Ligand SMILES: *[C@@H]1O[C@H](CO)[C@@H](O)[C@H](O)[C@H]1NC(C)=O
């Protein structure tokens with residue numbers, strides 16, 4: 234039995250046990266509210282529960298910043314300013330560490346670990362009426378994931394309602410409801426982050442939106458970024474766009490009927506096929522950047538903080554990788570859906586069946 238399969242089994246049994254509500258957990262993580270930065274306690278989760286204490290902390294500052302940070306307060310602001318959840322120790326897999334992930338961010342100044350600039354090889358940032366979404370390709374070994382880990386989902390729920398990671402919280406200054414005020418950070422109540430297979434997606438839903446919990450749905454943990462965060466991100470391309478809202482994950486229209494996909498339990502084996510292809514929403518006003526502009530300066534602390542310089546249509550020659558793979562094929566998607574609807578999100582080197590089947594993990 235592969236290690237991944239084993240951990241899924243282990244997890245399933247834990248998950249079943251926890252489903253009988255953990256009496257020692259006083260307040261669900263998704264019900265906790267904090268003001269950034271002064272209202273954040275050392276740890277937002279003081280329960281012990283069946284999964285033990287929160288592994289890191291939420292009060293993060295210049296002292297905690299760097300390669301040993303255990304900061305569990307993340308940000309999703311813009312293409313050059315976002316964080317992902319990943320393990321604290323090298324060569325880990327998400328299935329074993331989901332309760333313990335720490336924040337890895339593109340920018341210093343948040344008391345977190347910093348994603349090494351060369352780790353991100355393609356990123357698409359999308360601002361829509363209801364959420365911010367970042368999807369991309371990453372050398373996941375540089376953020377402590379085992380090379381072959383196909384990963385899983387992190388979100389503020391989980392069977393015991395303590396979140397994965399326990400006590401992990403997210404803030405943003407980038408929502409439509411922020412009205413362009415970059416100095417105000419709102420707590421992101423509903424978010425989800427899929428990590429693994431050399432790729433990632435993180436979606437932060439605007440708390441002012443009526444459907445935040447639907448757009449950031451957390452029950453489709455086995456079907457990955459393609460179904461939870463439909464996108465046309467491409468490796469070697471760094472772009473920031475505006476987009477329309479997606480359909481709620483798991484909701485699709487077939488023959489004029491609105492259908493709800495029901496994810497089968499892991500006990501029934503791998504998910505070999507899906508009854509639908511998610512609609513990739515239309516996008517516009519994409520600005521293309523070079524990786525250097527976005528991440529290298531930021532990580533070394535020389536960024537102005539106001540964002541990167543757009544390099545429309547190219548990379549300005551700064552990055553040998555950038556711009557190398559801009560072809561958008563029409564494969565797999567109806568052109569009537571969107572202006573650039575084509576690309577289905579399949580992590581490199583993985584077949585759709587294996588991605589779907591391997592995206593194990595929790596609600
Ligand atoms: C920095 O954060 C750590 C960890 O939360 C905390 O123990 C420490 O008191 C903080 N330092 C300051 C100056 O706030």
Ligand SMILES: *[C@@H]1O[C@H](CO)[C@@H](O)[C@H](O)[C@H]1NC(C)=O
Pocket residue numbers: 310311413415539540541
């Ligand atoms: C806010 O941040 C965005 C993204 O970095 C940037 O494009 C914009 O210019 C900023 N707005 C202000 C008022 O600083």
